[in-house]
Structure formats: structure tokens, C-alpha cells
Amino acid sequence: MQCHELEANLTSFLEGELDQDTEAEALKHLATCSHCETVLSETRSVIAASAEFGQERMSQSAHKRLLNSVLDQLGDLTN
Amino acid sequence: MPELDRSDSRFDLIVELFRNHADAVYNVAYRIVWNRSDAEDVVQATFIQVFLKVDQLRDWSRARGWLLQIAYRQALSILRRRKEEPTDPADLAAYITAEQRTSEDAVSNQILRGELADTIRDAINALPQSLRMAIVLRDVEGLTLAEVADVLDIGPSATKMRVTRGRQQLRADLVGKI
Numbered sequence A: 001m002q003c004h005e006l007e008a009n010l011t012s013f014l015e016g017e018l019d020q021d022t023e024a025e026a027l028k029h030l031a032t033c034s035h036c037e038t039v040l041s042e043t044r045s046v047i048a049a050s051a052e053f054g055q056e057r058m059s060q061s062a063h064k065r066l067l068n069s070v071l072d073q074l075g076d077l078t079n
Numbered sequence B: 001m002p003e004l005d006r007s008d009s010r011f012d013l014i015v016e017l018f019r020n021h022a023d024a025v026y027n028v029a030y031r032i033v034w035n036r037s038d039a040e041d042v043v044q045a046t047f048i049q050v051f052l053k054v055d056q057l058r059d060w061s062r063a064r065g066w067l068l069q070i071a072y073r074q075a076l077s078i079l080r081r082r083k084e085e086p087t088d089p090a091d092l093a094a095y096i097t098a099e100q101r102t103s104e105d106a107v108s109n110q111i112l113r114g115e116l117a118d119t120i121r122d123a124i125n126a127l128p129q130s131l132r133m134a135i136v137l138r139d140v141e142g143l144t145l146a147e148v149a150d151v152l153d154i155g156p157s158a159t160k161m162r163v164t165r166g167r168q169q170l171r172a173d174l175v176g177k178i
């Protein structure tokens, strides 16, 4: 496997979706290519960072206000 | 009497779904409509729809994907109705910045989460919309690739490509910063 093939298959690799042979080739390549090893670890960092910090959040007060408003509207709908 | 019981349980269901998923709905909506007021409208409209369609939700474990699909469509329909707003990603970048500077939520986020969080959020927001949604759904909200494909109504290989390219762009943008 070459670097560009590994990068193209990186999402499948991370999802554990590669077939056994391709996965073995990917692991073999990663063991010997510091460039791809860096790409992999940076990608994992980016994924972790998105999960931890990527959200746009509502305030607590908006949360309460919107739930009450939804329930009011549903009350009107069902009456 | 049976009808009353049924409607009561649907209310309980909505409250539970709202508690578990309203933040995710807001997160997806905000990334499309780019202002708090419209994103809040999407949250409300989504849970009204959820109430009306809740019988269609057979598999509880798929609630998040199902809800976010409704939210995504609601957000797009708001965007279509609001044609005067910028839709080009380059214009949007300036628009987002202006919006975030004035947003109380952004201020409290900044205090709570600091510069690193802002850096990451800005990098996600700077992605083109197709890549941004794939990243928000897969990496921020943790949907499976199959669920992301359902929400965006695209095929599995297109989904995988968007996630791959989104992560590549984030990596290029964030390397050395995280």
C-alpha cells in the first residue's frame, strides 16, 4: 500500500470497515511510514477535538424556554 | 379516556427526547441558519414534528439520527425562505464572526471553554457546508456513517468522502494548534 491509498482509505480504516487483507496492508504501511503514522494520529486528535469542543450550545435558559414553548404549542395542537 | 392516556405518554416522550437531543438539534440547526433565533425556531419546529410523527419511530436507538434528519430539513427550509442572507461560504465566514461577537451564548461559551474550543469550533464552521454537516453529524454528534447518509440523503461512498475530506481540512487547519 502507498501513502495516497492509505489516506483515501483512512475513514474506512478508522471505522474498522476494511477487509482483512487491506487492513493488514494498511497496518504494515503504517508501521513503516512515519508520514502516514502522523496523519493517522493527527486525524484521531481532530476527531477527538470535534467531539469534545465542536458543539454550538444553547444556554440553560434557552433550553427551558424552548421546552416550555414546545409543550405549550403541543397543548394547543391537541386541544 | 384511552385517547387521553396516549396523548399523555406522547408528552412524556417529547420531554425525554427534548432533554436528550435538543442540544444536538440546535447544534445542527445553528450550523445551517447561523443565528440563534432561527436555530431556536428550528428546535421548536423539530420537536413539534417529532410529536406528530413519533409513531414512525420504531427503533429507539435510532432516535438521534431520526430527529436530526427532521432538524436538518427544517433548517434547510428556513434557509430557503430567507434568501437575502449570505449563502456563499466565504460571505458566511464574515457573517458568522459578526454573529458570534454579538451572541451571548458565544460569550459564555468562550468563558466556559476557552480559546482551544473556539479554535476548533471556528475551524468546523469554516468548512464548506457539505463537509461541515458530515463532520458535525459524524464527529461532533457521533452518528454512524449510515445515519449521516440518511440525514443528508446521500449515498454511503459520498458520505465517507465528505467525512474524509472534512477531517483532512480540519487537520490542515488545526495542526500545531491542538
Ligand SMILES: [Zn+2]
Binding pocket: A002, A003, A004, A006, A029, A033, A034, A035, A036, A037
Ligand atoms: Zn505513507
